[in-house]
Amino acid sequence: MPKIAPAASSPAVRRVMQGNRGRDTKPEQSLRSAVFALGMRYRVDCAPVRGLRRRADLVFTRARVAVFVDGCFWHGCPEHFHVPSTNSEYWTAKIERNRLRDRDTDERLSGIGWTVVRIWEHDSPAEAALRVQRAVLDAS
Numbered sequence: 596m597p598k599i600a601p602a603a604s605s606p607a608v609r610r611v612m613q614g615n616r617g618r619d620t621k622p623e624q625s626l627r628s629a630v631f632a633l634g635m636r637y638r639v640d641c642a643p644v645r646g647l648r649r650r651a652d653l654v655f656t657r658a659r660v661a662v663f664v665d666g667c668f669w670h671g672c673p674e675h676f677h678v679p680s681t682n683s684e685y686w687t688a689k690i691e692r693n694r695l696r697d698r699d700t701d702e703r704l705s706g707i708g709w710t711v712v713r714i715w716e717h718d719s720p721a722e723a724a725l726r727v728q729r730a731v732l733d734a735s
């Protein structure tokens with residue numbers, strides 16, 4: 596297995612790997628704006644708890660809610676992730692590791708009383724913001 600990520604094998608793969616760059620704003624920014632518009636305040640892109648070396652996109656410290664915006668490619672979205680045809684073994688293993696890491700993060704956080712909200716990059720920011728709001732209200 597190569598140690599270095601292979602170069603994107605096609606323009607399509609490259610676009611997916613780069614996320615939504617060039618189109619609209621990035622998914623995390625869209626979600627932040629939508630949540631902010633609901634009057635909610637949060638910390639951005641930080642570890643929810645000290646010592647946990649995982650960063651969440653939005654953190655509600657008092658309610659203990661951590662929100663992650665997962666890219667469809669890197670986190671293996673069931674609807675949109677397709678294994679690239681070149682270096683497919685590398686990508687299958689890589690994305691599987693990412694998914695296991697996500698589940699591990701969820702378990703560590705919920706194990707210490709946190710609520711984890713995972714939003715897919717493809718989710719509508721407005722609907723996702725309501726899910727976040729509900730989680731924070733439920734946890735407060």
Ligand SMILES: [Zn+2]
Nearest residue numbers: 667672675717
């Ligand atoms: Zn997706």
